[in-house]
Amino acid sequence: MEINFECRKCGNIFDCDVGEVTLPENSLRPHFEKNIICPTCGQRTMDEVFLTELGQSQLTQATLDIEGVDLFDPEDDELSDYGFFEGECQACDSFQPLNDTGLCQECDAKLDRDLIRQREWAYSASAFGVPESKLEELRKKVIEIYGEKLELIAPKKSTPKKSKKRKRKKKK
Numbered sequence: 001m002e003i004n005f006e007c008r009k010c011g012n013i014f015d016c017d018v019g020e021v022t023l024p025e026n027s028l029r030p031h032f033e034k035n036i037i038c039p040t041c042g043q044r045t046m047d048e049v050f051l052t053e054l055g056q057s058q059l060t061q062a063t064l065d066i067e068g069v070d071l072f073d074p075e076d077d078e079l080s081d082y083g084f085f086e087g088e089c090q091a092c093d094s095f096q097p098l099n100d101t102g103l104c105q106e107c108d109a110k111l112d113r114d115l116i117r118q119r120e121w122a123y124s125a126s127a128f129g130v131p132e133s134k135l136e137e138l139r140k141k142v143i144e145i146y147g148e149k150l151e152l153i154a155p156k157k158s159t160p161k162k163s164k165k166r167k168r169k170k171k172k
């Protein structure tokens, strides 16, 4: 398949047919069947080229079947910021990356809104850092957009909330 690269040496952006893309075991790097050839500099190793944005999506397409791999630039991957591990979501039972409360991203957002509805500010990630005077406003907004009904915290199921501190905005 063709992948779009940028040569680190000459800055040339070029398409290169790298043949089949595979992912060797114990490696986060995909393996290309053929060599990367810069039209100006000739053969390049993977360290000698950048993957352009186009190249990244091409590669993502090619390795879509390969699970749980961060290619080249894991920082762009929202999940790496979110999920600590994959597992069954406590609330919806789907297999997804979960956060530290055992919820998938979607359910976590629901829980967060529920906590705001119930004025459990201390547990809500969204309410974190919001000045007290603005909390009611935040709640109003949530209800305005998502309605007053609780989405996740249902009487039949115990609340999955934990008294853990929740810091989300942290980035490495």
Ligand SMILES: [Zn+2]
Binding pocket: 007, 008, 009, 010, 011, 012, 038, 039, 040, 041, 042
């Ligand atoms: Zn070059």
Ligand SMILES: [Zn+2]
Binding pocket: 089, 090, 091, 092, 093, 094, 103, 104, 105, 106, 107, 108
């Ligand atoms: Zn879920």
